[in-house]
Each structure stands twice: as structure tokens, then as C-alpha cells.
Amino acid sequence: MPILAVVGTGYVGLVTGVLLADFGHTVTCVDVDAEKINKLCNGQIPIYEPGLEPIVMRNLTCGRLHFTTDIRVAVEESEVIFITVGTPPKEDGRADIQYVLHAAREIAKWMNGYKVIVNKSTSPVGTARAIKQTIHQVLHERGVNFPFDVVSNPEFLREGTAIQDFMHPYRIVIGAENPHAIERMKAVYGFCYKNEVPTIEANLETAEMIKYASNAYLAMKVTYINEIANVCEKMRADIQLVAEAMGLDQRIGPSFLKAGPGYGGSCFPKDASALIRMAEDCGESLQLVEAMIKSNQLQKLRMVDKIRDGLGDLAGKNIAILGITFKPNTDDIRESPALVILPRLVELGAKLRVYDPCGRINGERAFRDILDSIAWCGDIYEAVSDSDATVILTDWDEFRSIDFDRYESLHAGKVLFDLRNLYERQPMTEKGFLYFGVGK
Template structure:
């Protein structure tokens, strides 16, 4: 089939490359001229494992092209995917303005029958609005063609996007008639060899399915974080508790790692949008609000732990931060907990030396501060630093030289926000170790490390009482 993809970002480029790989003729369109020029020269504009090779190979085979021109890119398309960003708008809901504007431009130029498929995450009802827009505009200009609209939300995860697209757990297809569903079934047949993965439904259900999925994932993350925060003060170790949870087939093993909270380009904004949509319909959605509240709090707990460690005095302190991306495997820093922490540390007067194997260029181009130094290596970030905070679970952070860290850090402590390390490996070397849900420092540090130190926060007297 001839496919056009509008919006060549994380979703659009992966979709385009994988559909080209499976034998379709694909043109990816983007209004970012630099991005398209780079892609034409063979440069993938962001980090995504395996994607460079798929783009290169599909390009060599002549199946994958790039353009900034909407007319040129869609001229022969049987299917046009819309994969534009839908960030949070001023009212908290998804901003679908650019998507509607793009559909409008498309309705001005399309002159042949085709299926327009919305891949972006959009509020239920958006596809119907776009269908109405096409019907009105094509009719008004007597275009003599029929354009149908379908929903096909994307479920890939950054860091494993190509694999997720090639081997999807499910393919959600929302249509208003069977013929459109059949077209998408044919397109996705190579990705659904046993015919069990494609789930058909109406337009609004497909649009909602994406929000439901992200709400469920965010709920798991916030719940495991909350459980971890309770476990620590109760003297329970959340590590083996997680193992118990993961081994329960009713619960399942994924998204059960206590940490610094969720971030990225999807979960935070989709939760916000869902809360707004619920509110518009008079539903208070208390659980969704709680998921957000727990998440907002989580990075603050890491900050509080560091603040307590320094007894509230950040002046003259330097914090090494490993990891800037919101998770390993991507250079995406959108709503990264690491950046939230870094901002808070800088605001409090600390110096920060940060390192990320992939995401530093993204930070360099969007966030500068005289107190922030981006280091060339994990080790370099620790030189002249008092403590280390590990915010992203990159492979290269898994087995650091603890002995070297113990002798290099000026005030040796590791704030292991991703729960990567074993307590025993650090303690024997004199490294203090903070892990969410295991050794929340308010109690242990006050009692054992600085029993005479002045109190800093309201919750400390309470913690003392509990331990008295």
C-alpha cells in the first residue's frame, strides 16, 4: 500500500519505518525542515534502538522517503496517518489544535479516496470531528472523493519502540465501518500473523483505550511507589515484596519498580487530559487525581532525602546526577523526573554535575543554568561532587566501581532513586545508600548519623517519636 505519515517524531518515524520494512511504500512528512533534511541524509533525529538500521534499510530499498510537502507526500496515499504531537493544552486536556489544522490543510488538497488514520493520542470524539471536517470541506469544494477517518492509537514504548511495533501485544483499530477495519487488517497482517492481536471497536472506544492503558500504567507506578514509601518506615524491604507481587499472575511483573515517579511524553500529559475529560463530564475521578499526586510527590521525596542529608544547606554543595532521560533507552527528556530534581537542586543553591549517555544534547538545547555542568562520563560527573543521585536506569550505571565512588565523593552517599544497588555492596565501603521504600533517611539518619543536628522539616519530630 502507499502510506503517508504526517508527523515524523517518535511515533511517526517508527510507524513509517516499520511499515516500509513490511513492504509498503511510505512517505514521512514533517514541517520541521531540519529534521527532514537530516533524515534524507540518513540521520535519525532521536535515539531509539534499532531504528537507524530499519530506516537505512527501508531507504535503500526505496520504500521510505521524506518530505516537508503535504501535497507531495499524500498525492498517492491509500492511507494517511496523523502522528502529530498532542501536548497538554492550557485547559489541561490534549491540545489537538495542530492536528485539526493539519486535517484542515489535508481536506483542502486531497482529491482521491483514502483512509485517514489518527495515530496520535486524542480525546474521544476527535476522529468524529475530523470526519465531519472532511465531509464538509470535501463537499464544499466538490472534490469528488471520499475520505474516511479511523483511529489506531499507538502503544509503543520509547526504548523498545521498533520491537513493540514489529511484535505488538495488540493493535487497536477503531472504525465507523467494516471496510475501513478490513483495510487496516490488511496493512497490519504482517504484524499479526495469527490474527489474534488486532482488536476492532468503534472510534471513541479506540481513542479511549489509549488513555485507559496509560492510566492503568501510571496507577501501577504510583501504587508501587506509595507501597514502597509505607514499607520503609514499617521496616519492610520493598525489594522482595516486589518479587512477591510480580510473581502473582493476577498482578503481572511489569511497572512495579519503586522509583522517582513516571515522566516522559505520554503518561503525565495523558493523565492530565483524562482528568480534564472526566471533569468535563462531571466525574470527579478521585483515583486519577491520587495517581498524579503520588507521582508529583515522588521526586520531591528524593529531593527531601538529599536536603536532609545536607541539613538544608545546599550552598557550596555539588550533586552528581546520573541520568537525564525519563527512562533508559531513550533521549526523551520530556517531563523527566531527573530534570525536575535538577531544577529543584539548582533553585536550592546546589551545583549539579550531570551525565547521561544519550540525552545530554537534548538537555543542552533546552535547558541551561550556570550551576549545571554536563559531564562527559559517569566518573567525570562525580569529580568534586559531594553525593551521587542515580535517576535513570541505564545499563552503564548498573555496576559502578563503588570503591572508587566511596573515595571520590566528598560526602559519600548514593541516592539510588531507581533502586539499582544492594545495600550490602555500599555500606561495607562506607557509602550511605538511600533507596525509595527501603531506607528513607528521615528516621535512620537523624538517629544514627547526626543525632544532635537541628530539625529541618515538620515530619522529622514525628519520625523521631515513632522511633523513640
């Protein structure tokens, strides 16, 4: 099996490196952040991903997994090198690939023989060829001519279920020009081939486009069902039954048909914007994707209107907020609906009592401008205590089993804005609650 290196220990890089080691590869993960590397060497995980920590410890102990800041050693000792650095959005929505190209330059600086350089960072079409050009340039400056191949191998990991997604992927996409590089990638993903995971072999540009096209489509499903939910509310229809019936159609499928306050996270918003800019650069427009982005933003603001309509004047109201991460089982709040909803509630005069199982540290940074209006709480019942209403923003499992019988003793107002449809109206009404769901 080829020896591997992973450049970048963010979410994708860490999960990729750790799980490849768990499947028997020798893997060295590299990062410029010395403090992070020191913590990883001691088994301390900088992200929240269920089940990852024991896998890290297991592979550190058996010697298959290594962490270092020394990219030279990692490159020289490895044949297959993954680039997994960030590609944050620029102000115009385009993906910034400067960190990808910097990683390529660093790899080229220390190449000592044939290497397969695998771009796993989500990058616009054309990035793989830019990597190739960058490496050629650095090798020319060094006066050497080592052979190498560049591969585009997009990731499809979901935060909170990354281990399952990596071990049992829907497909593997390999974009390459040289059959030898494809064979090396098959050796890397041998465990998937044993499980007969479908593999798409394509050119570099096709592999890069698959990632963007997939994420934009899933984001459109979320946005579509939210728009249908808004119509359902006005027409006395139940969006959950509508979505269930839709999902039984095999041409549609049940995934991403849960109505709520809008999508967020590190992928959908960024990738949809980057896809629009890629289309513009080649003289095309993606009007459907553009409308989707606008609708998703409006959905978040619509949730504020729902709360204001249900409570009336928000000035001086205490509102319990359950969940600020964009989804459960992660500490990530990037592009979370909470980033739009909470500041707007504060602007309207509300005081917030916030509880999230994992999101507080990131939340304190993100909401630093409104911290005077936020009381951070240690559990559900501290948050709802003395509140006028409860808002469920994230569908963490513990929010599915709230003990509503405790509300009176906590002097909590019996008004529930269930923005994830975790509960049904009738049982809540029987408990004396004024209930507001989404699309029903």
C-alpha cells in the same frame, strides 16, 4: 498492499513510517520541517531510538521509504494516510488537537479519490469525528465528494523499546465504522495477523478511550508502588521483595512495579491530565487519577527531602547527578523527575555535576535557568569527581556497573542516593558507602 503516507515525523510518526516500510509497504513520511526532512533523506535521525537508524538506511536504499515536505504528492499517491502529529497539553490539561485538525484539512485539500485517514495521534474521545467533519467541510468547499473513512488506531510505543513494541505488539486497536476500512487496516498490519496478535475492533470512541485508560492505569501502578515504597522505608520492609511477590500474582503482573522518583515522559502525565478533563466535560470526576497525579508530584519532591536528610545542609555541596532523561534508552526529558529535583537542589544551594548518555542537548534547554549551577560531564567518573554525593536518577544500564573502588582516587564522597534501586545496601555499606534507596 496499500501505499501509505505518514503525516508528521515526530517520535510516533517516524517509528511507524520506518517500520511499516521495513515490513514491505511503500511509505512516504511528510513533515513541514524542511531541515528535518533533509536530514532524514540522508539517514540522519532526529530522535534517539536504539536500532532505528539502520532500518531507516535499509529502507531508503531499497526505495520503500521516502521523506518529503510535499503533502500533495503524498496524499495523491497513497490510499491509507496516518496522522501522527503532536497533541500537546493546554494550560488546563486538555489535549490540543489543532495540529491533528490542520493535518486533516491538508489531507482533504489534496484528496483525489477514496482514502482511509488513520488518526494515530493520542487524541481525546471525539477527535476522529472532528476529523471526519473537517474533511467533509474542506471537500464541500472544493466542490468534490470523494469517499473516505476515518479510523482511530492508537499507538502503544514505549520510547527505548519502540521497535520491539511495533514488531511484537500486545494488541492492535482499530476503531472504524466501515468494514472496508477495517479490511484495509488488516492489510496494513498483515505481519501482525500472521503472528496472531490480538485485535480489538471497536467504534471510534472506544478506540480513543482505550489509549487513555491504558496509560492512566499504568501510571497508577507506578504511583501505587511508590506510595507502598514510602511506607516500607518507615516499617523496615523491602519494596523490591514486596513488588516481586506482588508481580507473581497473575492478576497483578510484574510490570510497572519498580519503586523510584516518580513517572515522567511524553505520555503518562499528558494523558492522565487529558483523561481527567474528558471526564469533567461529561460531568464525571476521576478522583483516583487526580490523586495519582498529586502523589506523583509529591514523590519527586520526596526525593529532594531524602537527599537533604542524608546530606544535611546542601549549601555549597557538589552533587553528582547520573541521568536526567525520564527513562533509559531515550533522549527525552519531558516531565522527567529531574525537571523537579534538579532546580530544587539548586534552590537549596547545591552545585550539580550532571551526566546522561543522551540527555545533555535537551537538558541544556530545559535547565537554562540554572545552567550556572550545572557542570555537564562526559562520563560517570567525571561527574562523581570531587562530589559530596552521587544521585542515580535514571536507570541507564551503564549505571548498573559503576566502579565504586575508584571513588577515593576521584575524591568522591561515599554517599549514594540510589533512586532506582540498582544496588543493594549491604555490598555498598561494606564498601564504606552511606546508602539510600527507595522503599528499603
